[in-house]
Amino acid sequence: MSPIPTGYNQRLNANGTLGGIVHESAYVSESAIIGENTRIDARARICIGVKIGDRCVINEGVTIADQTSLGCDTYVYRDVNIGPNCRIGRGSSIKSDVLQRTKLPPRSEFTAATTMRGLYKNYNWCLYRGIDKHLMLSIGCQNHKVSTWLTKPNTLPI
Secondary structure, rough: OOOOOOEEEEEEEOOEEEEEEEEOOOOOOOOOEEEEOOEOOOOOOOOOEEEEOOOEEEEOOOOOOOOOOOOOOOEOOOEEEEOOEEEEOOOOOEEEOOOOOOOEEEEEEEEOOOOOOHHHHHOOOOOOOOOOOHHHOOOOOOOOOHHHHHHHHHHHOO
């Protein structure tokens, strides 16, 4: 095992298993489960009930909301927000914000530039039946809280 870098600490999960390394300025909920050889960088926030697989990299400023799970070998880029109750498949690369209840299949690459054609091609991860066309049109919009639309689907414009 390689030495722990300066500013990082080895995590002991609540269930007694040895987790990854966590930067001293990161916040990790006591109920979160962090896999082996996973690295969580500075200013990251890992919330209640989050499960992160082995060999993941959670970069600086990332927020992972409640009850989300990330598969093994997932890479999350800097300052990305992942909403609550998401399921990210193993080997994924997350480059932009992910909305609540999103399900991504293994080896997905999720970016703000994801096209509607690309979303339909990987249609294994449907957010909500009936409103995904509005969501897909809004994924690339900056400074717009699409996730608030998901709480009241009947209020969406048609």
